[in-house]
Amino acid sequence: xxxxxxxxxxDAADPLAPLRAQFVLPDGVIYLDGxxxxxxxxxxxxxxxxxxxxxxxxxxxxxxxSAGWMDLPGRxxxxxxxxxxxxxxxxxVADSTSVxxxxxxxxxxxxxxxxxxxxxxxxxxxxxxxxxxxxxxAVAREHGCELVLADWHELxxxxxxxxxxxxxxxxxxxxxxxxxxELLTQLAHRAGALALWDLAHSAGAVPVDLTGxxxxxxxxxxxxxxxxxxxxxAFVWVHPRHAERFWQPLAGWMGHAAPFExxxxxxxxxxxxxxxxxxxxxxSMAALECGVDTxxxxxxxxxxxxxRRKSIALTRLFAELVQARCGFxxxxxxxxLLDDERGSQICLSRTGGAYAIVQALIARGVxxxxxxxxxxxxxxxxxxxxxxxxxxAVGHLVQVMQHGEWQRPEFNVQHAVT
Amino acid sequence: xxxxxxxxxxDAADPLAPLRAQFVLPDGVIYLDGxxxxxxxxxxxxxxxxxxxxxxxxxxxxxxxSAGWMDLPGRxxxxxxxxxxxxxxxxxVADSTSVxxxxxxxxxxxxxxxxxxxxxxxxxxxxxxxxxxxxxxAVAREHGCELVLADWHELxxxxxxxxxxxxxxxxxxxxxxxxxxELLTQLAHRAGALALWDLAHSAGAVPVDLTGxxxxxxxxxxxxxxxxxxxxxAFVWVHPRHAERFWQPLAGWMGHAAPFExxxxxxxxxxxxxxxxxxxxxxSMAALECGVDTxxxxxxxxxxxxxRRKSIALTRLFAELVQARCGFxxxxxxxxLLDDERGSQICLSRTGGAYAIVQALIARGVxxxxxxxxxxxxxxxxxxxxxxxxxxAVGHLVQVMQHGEWQRPEFNVQHAVT
Numbered sequence: 001x002x003x004x005x006x007x008x009x010x011d012a013a014d015p016l017a018p019l020r021a022q023f024v025l026p027d028g029v030i031y032l033d034g035x036x037x038x039x040x041x042x043x044x045x046x047x048x049x050x051x052x053x054x055x056x057x058x059x060x061x062x063x064x065x066s067a068g069w070m071d072l073p074g075r076x077x078x079x080x081x082x083x084x085x086x087x088x089x090x091x092x093v094a095d096s097t098s099v100x101x102x103x104x105x106x107x108x109x110x111x112x113x114x115x116x117x118x119x120x121x122x123x124x125x126x127x128x129x130x131x132x133x134x135x136x137x138a139v140a141r142e143h144g145c146e147l148v149l150a151d152w153h154e155l156x157x158x159x160x161x162x163x164x165x166x167x168x169x170x171x172x173x174x175x176x177x178x179x180x181x182e183l184l185t186q187l188a189h190r191a192g193a194l195a196l197w198d199l200a201h202s203a204g205a206v207p208v209d210l211t212g213x214x215x216x217x218x219x220x221x222x223x224x225x226x227x228x229x230x231x232x233x234a235f236v237w238v239h240p241r242h243a244e245r246f247w248q249p250l251a252g253w254m255g256h257a258a259p260f261e262x263x264x265x266x267x268x269x270x271x272x273x274x275x276x277x278x279x280x281x282x283x284s285m286a287a288l289e290c291g292v293d294t295x296x297x298x299x300x301x302x303x304x305x306x307x308r309r310k311s312i313a314l315t316r317l318f319a320e321l322v323q324a325r326c327g328f329x330x331x332x333x334x335x336x337l338l339d340d341e342r343g344s345q346i347c348l349s350r351t352g353g354a355y356a357i358v359q360a361l362i363a364r365g366v367x368x369x370x371x372x373x374x375x376x377x378x379x380x381x382x383x384x385x386x387x388x389x390x391x392x393a394v395g396h397l398v399q400v401m402q403h404g405e406w407q408r409p410e411f412n413v414q415h416a417v418t
Numbered sequence: 419x420x421x422x423x424x425x426x427x428x429d430a431a432d433p434l435a436p437l438r439a440q441f442v443l444p445d446g447v448i449y450l451d452g453x454x455x456x457x458x459x460x461x462x463x464x465x466x467x468x469x470x471x472x473x474x475x476x477x478x479x480x481x482x483x484s485a486g487w488m489d490l491p492g493r494x495x496x497x498x499x500x501x502x503x504x505x506x507x508x509x510x511v512a513d514s515t516s517v518x519x520x521x522x523x524x525x526x527x528x529x530x531x532x533x534x535x536x537x538x539x540x541x542x543x544x545x546x547x548x549x550x551x552x553x554x555x556a557v558a559r560e561h562g563c564e565l566v567l568a569d570w571h572e573l574x575x576x577x578x579x580x581x582x583x584x585x586x587x588x589x590x591x592x593x594x595x596x597x598x599x600e601l602l603t604q605l606a607h608r609a610g611a612l613a614l615w616d617l618a619h620s621a622g623a624v625p626v627d628l629t630g631x632x633x634x635x636x637x638x639x640x641x642x643x644x645x646x647x648x649x650x651x652a653f654v655w656v657h658p659r660h661a662e663r664f665w666q667p668l669a670g671w672m673g674h675a676a677p678f679e680x681x682x683x684x685x686x687x688x689x690x691x692x693x694x695x696x697x698x699x700x701x702s703m704a705a706l707e708c709g710v711d712t713x714x715x716x717x718x719x720x721x722x723x724x725x726r727r728k729s730i731a732l733t734r735l736f737a738e739l740v741q742a743r744c745g746f747x748x749x750x751x752x753x754x755l756l757d758d759e760r761g762s763q764i765c766l767s768r769t770g771g772a773y774a775i776v777q778a779l780i781a782r783g784v785x786x787x788x789x790x791x792x793x794x795x796x797x798x799x800x801x802x803x804x805x806x807x808x809x810x811a812v813g814h815l816v817q818v819m820q821h822g823e824w825q826r827p828e829f830n831v832q833h834a835v836t
Contacts, residue, residue: 026476033479040475045467048701052466056648057458058444061451061785069648096696098670099517126682131671131696134684138669142560149682174680223697230474230487230700251556252516253549262592262790264544264567266552278514278549279641281702282648283466367479372680 001317007391016301016310020384022294023227030389030396032368035173035201035345035379038227044290051286072285073254073276079292080226080235083304084199084218085209091237093285094276097200097221098131099250100236103275104217105139105167107238107246108194112164114245116192119164122147123193125155129173132198136167152177156187163193170208171201171343174371176315176335178206178343182213189214194242200224203235204295205311205344205381207304216242225344225381227291232284236275243271252277294383310382311344314390318346318378321394329401334375348376359411360400366393419735425809434719434728438802440712441645448807448814450786453591453619453763453797456645462708469704490703491672491694497710498644498653501722502617502636503627509655511703512694515618515639516549517668518654521693522635523557523585525656525664526612530582532663534610537582540565541611543573547591550616554585570595574605581611588626589619589761592789594733594753596624596761600631607632612660618642621653622713623729623762623799625722634660643762643799645709650702654693661689670695712801728800729762732808736764736796739812747819752793766794777829778818784811 001007011017024040025031031039055067064070077092084091094100105122113119122136126149133147140147150158152172159166166188171178185195196217202208204225210218216239222232247268253259254276257267268274298307319333334349336342350357351374358370368378378393400406419425429435442458443449449457473485482488495510502509512518523540531537540554544567551565558565568576570590577584584606589596603613612634620626622643628636634657640650665686671677672694675685686692716725737751752767754760768775769792776788786796796811818824 024471024475026478029478031478037474037479039478040470045470045475048466048470049463052458052463052647052705053442056455057442057463060444060447060449060457061455061787062780063648095513095517096670096698098672098696099513099668102668128682129671130674130677130680130682133682134669134671134674137684138665138667141665142667229470230481231697231703233699234696247556247559249556249560250517250520251552252514253547253552254516256548256552259548260790262548264546264548264551266555278516278652279649280514281651281699283705284699284702285649287470287701362480369479372678 001321001391004388004391007387010387014310014387016298016306016382017386019298019301020386022297023384025384028365030366030393032366032378032380032385032393034381035205035224036369037223037230038225038291038381039384041227041290041294043293044229044287047286047290048283051283069282072282073280074273076285076289076292077235079289079296080203083208083295084203084220084237085211086237087211090240090272091235092272092276093222093233093235093288094280095234097198097219097234098135100219100234101132101135101198102139103248103250104196104219104236104238105136105165106249107242108165108196108217109139109143109145111242111245112194119162119192120145121162122165122167123155123158123163124149124167125152125169126150127172127174128169129198129200132167132169152179155184159187159191159193161191163191165196166193167196169198169200171206173201174375174377175347176343176345178341181208181215185213185215201343201345207308210237215239222288222291226288227294228288229284229291232288232291233280238272238275240271248275250277254278254280298383307382311380312339314380314382314385314387315342315344315346317387318380318390318394321390322348322397325394326398326401329397344381345377345379347378349374350376353406355414356411357400357406360406360408361396363411364396364400366396419739419809422806422809425805428805432728432805434716434724434800435804437716437719438804440715441802443802446783448784448811450784450796450798450803450811452799453623453642454787455641455648456643456709456799457802459645459708459712461711462647462705465704465708466701469701487700490700491698492691494703494707494710495653497707497714498621501626501713502621502638502655503629504655505629508658508690509653510690510694511640511651511653511706512698513652515616515637515652516553518637518652519550519553519616520557521666521668522614522637522654522656523554523583524667525660526583526614526635527557527561527563529660529663530612537580537610538563539580540583540585541573541576541581542567542585543570543587544568545590545592546587547616547618550585550587570597573602577605577609577611579609581609583614584611585614587616587618589624591619592793592795593765594761594763596759599626599633603631603633619761619763625726628655633657640706640709644706645712646706647702647709650706650709651698656690656693658689666693668695672696672698716801725800729798730757732798732800732803732805733760733762733764735805736798736808736812739808740766740815743812744816744819747815762799763795763797765796767792768794771824773832774829775818775824778824778826779814781829782814782818784814
């Protein structure tokens with residue numbers, strides 16, 4: 001691509017372009033951080049007001065029935081199921097990704113070891129998102145398992161008979177590398193292990209077919225590509241062949257077979273409902289539903305497959321433009337260059353300056369994020385990112401590097417970022 | 419009390435009466451269910467809009483720092499701490515009550531048994547709220563403990579050397595019976611056990627002094643007397659003497675010492691922060707803060723002590739009026755008649771008809787709730803319940819009983835209620 005007009009022409013020809021109108025996007029911002037926090041859908045504010053003022057304020061306790069609050073975990077779950085290749089009634093929204101991971105990892109190791117007690121290993125990737133590794137470490141400590149970490153290319157070899165569970169994040173949070181879910185699940189099963197997938201950077205970003213891949217367990221995040229709002233509740237899926245084999249330890253009343261009988265003695269609900277725990281945060285749930293709906297709106301336009309085609313075009317264009325226009329910047333493209341191995345993000349690495357360059361870009365309205373120690377991460381959300389945004393973002397990066405803008409002191413004061 | 423004018427006179431003389439203006443109360447409703455779901459504060463809708471439209475919509479990912487989202491668990495926690503006799507920095511808002519209970523019960527049994535490995539019993543009350551018992555059952559199963567249930571008056575005798583943890587809900591959800599927290603904690607300690615208190619029906623309802631009682635662990639609910647909205651996040655407190663003795667199993671990244679270093683290897687944060695797990699639901703957290711603020715607004719008027727005096731007057735009046743005006747109704751007062759043994763609710767029991775009578779009252783705009791199998795439960799929230807509401811509620815109950823209104827078929831179709 002040679003000119004900004006070329007990018008505008010791609011946008012003009014993009015059949016998904018109208019989907020952008022679903023969102024509130026602040027002026028002067030090119031938002032390449034939908035993989036950290038998705039943007040605000042236009043419907044959310046009004047829906048949240050309705051929940052707060054009518055359903056809570058006026059309906060009060062009656063709204064658990066009359067406004068369908070009780071149904072939210074399953075209703076939104078069924079919508080997300082359509083995005084990840086799961087069946088209706090197989091997936092629920094609940095708690096956080098970390099909490100859900102604890103539930104399914106507890107289940108996975110118990111089920112695998114019930115069939116083969118000598119299995120003691122939870123195998124994961126060294127560069128998996130830390131919270132996944134922390135939870136795995138905790139589950140391993142509690143159940144006398146061992147957490148073994150490997151680099152991504154070593155995983156097939158490490159899937160030996162000792163492995164009870166292969167626990168992976170489908171798309172790596174730092175590099176954007178995407179695992180072959182079907183192949184690795186197959187290799188896991190061949191080793192007698194179960195496969196657990198974290199879809200935090202996949203759901204709403206890339207096509208996922210949990211059923212087709214014969215996956216065993218999955219969790220995912222509501223506030224990234226699902227546009228559910230900050231800290232939106234997460235989701236959990238268990239293949240029906242496992243759903244009733246285990247009583248997950250977070251045995252709260254919402255997962256009980258009859259929560260309103262108020263009887264002592266835990267009796268888990270049928271199917272995936274037993275993976276619910278406490279009372280769900282209704283206001284945040286309602287916001288999540290608006291976010292999920294923005295993805296379902298793409299279904300008549302080709303759904304996740306069409307979004308994926310655009311996502312590949314966006315990420316490929318960004319990588320090409322960085323190489324072509326910012327070759328002097330000292331960046332290495334840390335994401336896979338092969339489309340099939342990449343999620344919906346491009347990460348650049350750089351020896352020194354990564355944090356400050358991200359800050360300088362943010363000051364220019366190009367919002368990506370820094371991931372320690374050396375990663376500049378840019379997420380491309382085909383629902384609302386345009387080709388011209390990619391062109392302009394690279395233009396800003398060129399400016400930041402050419403004039404040494406990133407070396408200004410104010411961009412080098414580090415504080416916590418998410 | 420003889421007449422409605424007497425009730426109005428009490429309201430006119432009530433120094434706490436102005437606090438009611440903090441809330442949106444629907445017309446034609448006498449709400450006696452703040453112990454199930456607190457009412458909507460006037461500030462909440464605008465605050466939630468600000469979070470959705472400005473902080474999320476415009477601030478986007480930057481708001482984790484610029485809007486203080488990262489500080490919410492501790493900031494709201496410090497406010498709740500003032501209501502329950504905990505110190506600043508000792509309490510955080512996180513997850514649901516059930517999830518928090520799992521964390522602290524895991525910790526409590528581990529700490530107690532580290533000091534005395536032969537201890538194997540988690541002791542609780544047979545009529546404790548079911549989710550507490552379900553979680554205790556799960557923790558017991560996981561750690562080879564035994565869950566022993568007793569009636570409330572048997573508890574002192576059952577606190578023998580085998581008990582690791584005494585786990586109680588301070589105010590019983592069905593009867594409103596309030597335990598003597600200090601005494602039972604002392605008895606637990608004498609038996610070498612730790613005391614864990616669920617404050618679901620206490621926080622914001624009755625004065626609680628966790629520090630003074632030398633309690634060990636506590637959890638509590640955000641959506642009842644704290645007015646945080648449906649499914650509002652819950653809270654968790656650990657006495658500083660225990661906070662760093664245990665790595666709780668829900669070891670998510672928000673409880674890590676340095677979550678944004680993104681390093682494998684869990685290293686728990688100092689103090690209570692290690693009881694955080696995943697990313698908090700920010701919109702629901704913001705609503706919770708508005709709710710908690712409605713209680714802090716009572717501090718200049720005498721705080722929880724003044725609210726307690728009014729609560730006692732309200733519940734006592736309701737019990738007296740039911741006995742005086744509705745003696746023919748076949749009700750037994752299931753709540754303790756001694757003020758010191760009662761929380762902020764009055765429960766009536768009745769052989770037959772309890773569900774239908776609650777429905778008939780709701781149809782008249784008097785919202786209480788039914789608790790299986792035979793309980794009519796009425797919560798009195800001194801922040802917004804007036805003496806005249808008590809008078810009128812009993813008047814409606816008299817009407818419902820006198821004319822057999824509750825026997826209408828439409829009041830006898832049962833469905834799930836919370």
